[in-house]
Amino acid sequence: MLIKLLFPRGFCAGVYRATSALNAALNKYGTPVYVYHEIVHNKWVVDYFQQKGAVFVNSLDDIPDGSVTLFSAHGVSPQIERQAQEKNLRYIDASCPLVQKVHREAKQFVQQGYSVLLIGHPHHDEVVGVQGEAPDKIFIVKSKESIDSLPLTAKDKVAYITQTTLSLDESATIIEYLKSRFPNIVGPAIKDICYATQNRQNAIKTAANKYNQNKKNVKAIVVGSANSSNSIRLKEIALQHGIPAVLIDSPSDINPDDFTGVDVVLLTAGASAHEYVVKQVTEYFQSTFNAQVEEERTCEENTVFPIPSMP
Ligand code: SF4
Incomplete structure (x- = not known):
């Protein structure tokens, strides 16, 4: 079995920024730091920060007035920002630029x-x-x-x-x-679908087309959570290109019977999935199937966003 580790995969600049901001807030203010919505849509990342003392809420009503609060990478409406001001929250806006x-x-x-x-x-x-x-x-x-x-x-x-x-x-x-x-409709000058989404989709599409032609037994694994939009799209793209695909949070979601006789596994990860889990998955296949691992790069990524200022 060959594991093709697709690149780009995993954390994007917006997710690095949001998770770095939460780490910085926990270091600076101690616990708890409240987070409005999941910091990113990934179970492993949310569990990790919960263990460090972050408290995730779906309503600002659940946050005591004056508390340190972080807005997730997905951003908030002006109404939520106003409510945060009314509650005197010391908030950090970690929404992706x-x-x-x-x-x-x-x-x-x-x-x-x-x-x-x-x-x-x-x-x-x-x-x-x-x-x-x-x-x-x-x-x-x-x-x-x-x-x-x-x-x-x-x-x-x-x-x-x-x-x-x-x-x-x-x-x-x-x-x-x-x-x-609407023949006169106008749109943004530059596409809104972000660079990270495009690059991860292009990587799985390119690999799916390439390995589909080889007539080998190919499957795809996307590391990511079921509520992660960009991870779901990666699975859909593999399926649309004729590659059976699964979305997993961790190696424990893998059924080994599904991979018996598989020649090539295309392994990628959504923009909110941590590389640690990807490593666990490759190690699982190395120990269970004696798999070889090769990286397959379709482009480089250099985008970096500075972390938001602390109140
Ligand atoms: S997926 Fe794109 S828009 Fe979302 S956080 Fe990452 S870089 Fe930002």
């Missing part, structure tokens, strides 16, 4: 009089936060059906923006459909 960019675009389009179509998953933290910039003017769309049911006509002034972690191919299809329904 690329998510903040989508907030700015939404605000600018609304200020220019556009109705804004936000392509994304309705209940995702990032999408909820961006829609909060102007709930009456921002409509979430995720399919042709949701576009057809919009209270807008072709004559309306319409703009689109996207969640950062969508599938490149699916969002391209939706944007094409939007252009057919």
Whole structure:
């Protein structure tokens, strides 16, 4: 068995920034540090920080007034920021700069009089936060059906923006459909789907195409949690390219029977999955299947975001 360790994989610059900020806050203020929503959508990372004294909440009502609080990488709506100010929270905004960019675009389009179509998953933290910039003017769309049911006509002034972690191919299809329904629609100058999402998707797509042609028994493993948008997309892309794929939080999720007779395992990880777990998975295959490990790189990544300032 050969493990092809795809690169880029795992932590992106936004996740490094958010997790570094939480580590810095725990070091500076001690425990507890409250975190509004999961710091990133990854079970291993959330468990790790819980053990260090972080307290994750889904409502600011659950945080005592004046406490040190961190906003997750997915960002928050202006309403949540106002509520944090009213509660005198000492908050650190660890939202990814690329998510903040989508907030700015939404605000600018609304200020220019556009109705804004936000392509994304309705209940995702990032999408909820961006829609909060102007709930009456921002409509979430995720399919042709949701576009057809919009209270807008072709004559309306319409703009689109996207969640950062969508599938490149699916969002391209939706944007094409939007252009057919709203010929004058405008979009952001630079794509909203972030560099890390694009690079991880391109890596699995390239490997899937390559190893599919070899007629070998190939499977894919994505290290990531079931609520991680970008991890789910990686699994979907492998499946769309004919490679059976599983999404796992840890080696304990692997059923060895599923990998008996497999020649090549394409191993990748979502942008919120820690490299420690990837290492555990490779070690599992080395000890259980005597697997060889080779890295397969499709591009380099140099993006770094400085950590946010502490209050
Ligand atoms: S996946 Fe992209 S948008 Fe999300 S935290 Fe990472 S770099 Fe930022």
